Amino acid sequence: MTTDLIVFSGLALVAVASAIGLLASQNAVYSALFLILNFSTVAVFYLILGAPFIALTQITVYAGAIMVLFLFVIMLLGAEQMGYASPLRWQRPLALFLGVVLAAEAIYVVLTNRALLPTGAQAGPTFGSPVMVGEVLFNQYLLPFEVISLLLLAAMIGAIVLSRGKS
Amino acid sequence: MLPVTYYLGLSAILFTLGALGVLIKRNAIVIFMSIELMLNAANLAFVTFARAYGALSGQIFVFFVMAVAAAEVAVGLALIVTIFHTKQNIDIDQMNMMKG
Numbered sequence: 001m002t003t004d005l006i007v008f009s010g011l012a013l014v015a016v017a018s019a020i021g022l023l024a025s026q027n028a029v030y031s032a033l034f035l036i037l038n039f040s041t042v043a044v045f046y047l048i049l050g051a052p053f054i055a056l057t058q059i060t061v062y063a064g065a066i067m068v069l070f071l072f073v074i075m076l077l078g079a080e081q082m083g084y085a086s087p088l089r090w091q092r093p094l095a096l097f098l099g100v101v102l103a104a105e106a107i108y109v110v111l112t113n114r115a116l117l118p119t120g121a122q123a124g125p126t127f128g129s130p131v132m133v134g135e136v137l138f139n140q141y142l143l144p145f146e147v148i149s150l151l152l153l154a155a156m157i158g159a160i161v162l163s164r165g166k167s
Numbered sequence: 168m169l170p171v172t173y174y175l176g177l178s179a180i181l182f183t184l185g186a187l188g189v190l191i192k193r194n195a196i197v198i199f200m201s202i203e204l205m206l207n208a209a210n211l212a213f214v215t216f217a218r219a220y221g222a223l224s225g226q227i228f229v230f231f232v233m234a235v236a237a238a239e240v241a242v243g244l245a246l247i248v249t250i251f252h253t254k255q256n257i258d259i260d261q262m263n264m265m266k267g
Contacts, residue, residue, distance in 0.1 A: 004169050012177050019184040019204060028196055035200050038181075042207055045174070049218040054226050058210075061233050066203070066240050073244045074196055077251050095190035099183050106179035110172055117175075120168040121221030128217075128226060136223045137230070148234045155238035162245035 039063040174215040181208035195257040
């Protein structure tokens with residue numbers, strides 16, 4: 001229990017610090033690298049929570065594919081330093097205030113409904129393994145899976161059409 | 168396993184930081200990254216509940232969210248590149264062509 005708590009605290013610190021780094025850095029490339037760090041720590045959380053398949057999907061799809069796409073576009077456009085000086089002076093304090101209110105509300109809701117939350121079921125050693133995830137995915141969720149493939153095809157065609165330019 | 172409250176609290180904090188990023192930042196790409204951060208926070212809550220209830224459906228849902236996020240990033244970045252080609256800028260304060 002104590003070891004769990006120490007591991008959780010350390011990882012949570014890294015996750016929150018990298019998220020703050022994403023907001024604080026003026027260079028978009030640094031923001032992207034902070035986000036990769038954040039995704040990696042969340043992947044470790046997934047491993048702790050018995051989801052090895054999702055954890056590795058997180059690393060390959062999110063920290064790998066999606067963030068490489070982000071870095072490519074940032075460097076393609078040379079957009080590292082763009083757009084951080086807002087002409088609206090009141091915007092930043094107001095956003096900070098609203099963010100604090102949102103966080104306080106969310107944590108208040110979680111803490112006041114603690115009695116309704118599950119305390120943790122017994123999970124077998126194969127819980128979350130690729131075999132079990134695949135069984136559920138291809139039996140119970142087969143139709144959504146096929147719809148997702150259609151969605152990805154539509155997104156691919158959309159991206160090609162948008163970036164083709166006028167010819 | 169640690170109490171569910173810890174993970175949900177962390178998820179709430181990460182979600183709030185993502186929302187703050189959308190409110191504060193002016194660079195469209197960084198705003199997009201903040202949206203990914205929010206999706207990720209929601210995924211963390213999903214996986215926590217999947218573990219707490221011993222049900223795999225939560226993990227399947229995370230898988231679907233990742234697929235939708237990938238599609239969203241592909242189209243969104245293509246849109247940002249197109250906007251950059253027309254306006255030479257991706258500052259969202261500049262995108263006011265529809266202003267009356």
